[in-house]
Amino acid sequence: QANLQTAKQETEDMVNSLKKEVSRLRHKEENERGTLKEHQLKIQQLQETNKSLAARIEDLLTAKHTVKDESQGEEGSGKKEGFGKEEGFSILFQPNTNMLTYSPGSLSVSNTGITVT
Secondary structure, X not given: OHHHHHHHHHHHHHHHHHHXXXXXXXXXXXXXXXXXXXXXXXXXXXXXXXXXXXXXXXXXXXXXXXXXXXXXXXXXXXXXXXXXXXXXXXEEEXXXXXXXXXXXXXXXXXXXXXXXX
């Protein structure tokens, strides 16, 4: 009977240990689901920002090509005041460097890439 009592106690201990492990894993899963939701939201926000920036870059590249097409054949340093100055911004195109600069702000688009400072 002592062996039966010992086996019963060991089984109860094992069951209690497994219950604690199940509780720990459930708690861990809940925390990880919360973290996953936060990361998914952040990814969605970043994707929306990327789309917005891509559209803005596309607009600037279109403006660059427009200014470049209009200024082909010009001589000199190549610095050409762009359009939009009356609205509080300007776009400068430099044909000798193929660089488009938008201001206010510091966004430069060139053949080698986009620089934001």
